[in-house]
Amino acid sequence: MAKLLLSTLEAIPGATITKHLGLVQGSSVRAKHMGRDLMAGLKNMVGGELKGYTELLQETRDEAIARMEAEAEAIGANAVLNVRLSTASITSGAAEVFAYGAAVVLAQARS
Amino acid sequence: MGLLIQLGIFAALLALGFLAGSRAERKHYASIREREAALRHILLVPVRRAPTRSPCRAQLVCGSVVIGMDYFKMTVAAFVNILGGRINAYETLVERARREAILRMKENAAALGGSHIFNVKFSTTNLRGQNNQQSGCVEVVAYGTALLPVRLEAGN
Structure with a gap:
């Protein structure tokens, strides 16, 4: 397993957990520039998807997950199980995404 | 005079919100139903442990969307909030966002x-708008684990 494995499951079929390394986490706070906020405000008058914000939160989430992965790799894990994501609105136009999970060392079970 | 202009702007926004908002909602629901029918073969399994022993590749999958309410619905919701009761405007907003996610x-x-997604979790957040007011936009994230089959010759 070269790449870090991320999963919301507690156990991966066909693999056993050989070591628990504790909780790893990553978070990121981002904001869009004024223009995007303005456009979103206008779009909010007529309703519908706010693509700018969807994008913003997706980028923020990717960043948070990347930071969690970096932390897991630094302590020698090869998988993060039971991953949870949570979003919080910090102030206007800025959002925090928090990702956390259990860092473990997985070994492929031999059958 | 100033009051009249203000009332006019309010009425125009209300009308715009009502017309554009209900049109957008109808279109969105139609698109949701169509895509739901097309993706029905992918099953969501909200269990914490996958009911299989055979080795597979786990992959985090994720979908998210931010949906805003229109001006008309926001006004109606504000009124209903005073009287209490079901706020239909919010219900459809959150439902659309969740189904889209x-x-x-x-x-x-x-x-x-992948054909199954295990341990699906949701997170819903109300995003705050300008001046820290409730902006009536909601983000929903749906995430879970897709188990993908591994080719046997690639194992070990």
């Missing part, structure tokens, strides 16, 4: 070749 997660899984 599920669809995007399913599309993500389908692109990877």
Whole structure:
């Protein structure tokens, strides 16, 4: 397993957990520039998807997950199980995404 | 005079919100129903442990969307909030967002070749707008684990 494995499951079929390394986490706070906020405000008058914000939160989430992965790799894990994501609105136009999970060392079970 | 202009702007926004908002909602629901029918073969299994022992590749899949309410609904919701009771405007907003997020997660899984998504979790957040007021936009994230089959010759 070269790449870090991320999963919301507690156990991966066909693999056993050989070591628990504790909780790893990553978070990121981002904001869009004024223009995007303005456009979103206008779009909010007529309703519908706010693509700018969807994008913003997706980028923020990717960043948070990347930071969690970096932390897991630094302590020698090869998988993060039971991953949870949570979003919080910090102030206007800025959002925090928090990702956390259990860092473990997985070994492929031999059958 | 100033009051009249203000009332006019309010009425125009209300009308715009009502017309554009209900049109957008109808179109969105139609698109949701169509894509839900197309992606029905991907199953969501909200269990914490996958009911299989055979080795497979686990992959985090995720779908998210931010949906805003229109001006008309926001006004109606504000009034209903005073009287109490069901706020239909919010109900449809959150429902649309959640179904859309599920669809995007399913599309993500389908692109990877997965057929089941395990341990699906949701997170819903109310985003705050300018001046820290409630902006009536909601973000929903749906995420889970897609188990992908591994080729046997590639194992070990």
